[in-house]
Amino acid sequence: MDRSLVEQAQRGDREAFTRLAFDLSDRLFAVAHRILRDFDAAGDALQVTLLRIWQDLPSLRDPTLIEAWAYRLLVRACYDQLRKQRRQAPALQLLPMDGAADDPATSFADREQLEQAFQRLPSEQRAAIVLQYYRDLTLPEIAEILQVPVGTVRSRIHYAKRALRAAIEADARPPTRKGNTA
């Protein structure tokens, strides 16, 4: 990230901020989309985050940390979106992601189970999983973004993976036959 661009935007230069927003948006949107599993909600989270970045940019002490800081604001915006979603639609829906059907690496059944199990995870666990497995960030980096101790990140990922694994394994188990005598 161009440090001078951040510094110009910090001083109120809207042109510089526009360039900064376009530089950041793809990465922010991709993370929001994966946490929220909803295209429009991810767009809303991105919009809120960009505005918040602009408003609070003067308070960012180290311009080189812009990306980590932006993720922190994005994750908060995602938490707000999830809260709204849960209020509006208590029954979670299965949301197809672009290109999902073309990827042979993950079986359809696994994807379906992952999708459902992921949507049942608390928002904090979703964020930790996406930052680790999609952004490939280290635990300390995730802790910095989520503003929690490393141990908390570790436990969130542990609980999230346990739930996801249980969902996949439940699907892999042969169905129990009822009323079937040998």
Added chain:
Amino acid sequence: MNREPDLDQTLRDWLDEGSDHAPERFIWAALDDVERSAQRGAWRVSLEERFVNMKPAALVLVTTAVIIGAIATYQLVVGPNIGNPGPSPSPSQAARLLTSEDLPDIVLTDANAPAGFTVDTTESGVLALLTPFHPGGTFIDQSAFVDALMTNLNSTETGGYVSWSALFETAVDAEAAFDYVANEHGPAGWGMARSSVDPALGDESASYTGAAYDLFRTNLVYLWRVNNVLLAAVAVGDVSVGEANADQLFAIAELMDDRAH
């Protein structure tokens, strides 16, 4: 069979699916908002930087001036009160003001949790203070905030306990903070239901049930104040199925209350 590497790879593959491109309409909509919006906080940053960059001697002078000013203001407002016994202090005023050093003795920690409780995580400072507040709300006044300590206990996927404390400079500051935190749990915040029965903990107390903290649908909260410290004992998860037992929670609250006294 070890499924761990499989799950890691499955997660990576699954998360790699999906859009990596932000639609421009969202970016332009945000930039429209930016156009109508001013930056904030620059003055605050400038003030903070002045303090950070200040030489130690200058910082001592400024701090001394602030303390002298505070004493002078107190003398003006309260008066010298010479030759007059004045009103008797309330029990709360008479009690010793608690300090940051007291918090680890009040909150359930690794060192003092009763048998059967395991501390999973510990948070302190502003992070612990802000934990119970819903995002998007107004900010609590932190001018008199001193420190906070919070632990999560016996956490599982479906529940657990929280032992929480937040220390303020004076009992009056803590009273204001109590109102704020109580409000955060009510209709203006998480929307939990306040019990009509006062749990009778500390100098003032309240209890709440319902969904909160973006975690579980069922939570039970005891919130109370002892002099200048706010305390909370929280059960998150389904308290009716034994993941976090309501009686056990009240026992935690009473233990914390005893320790604070």
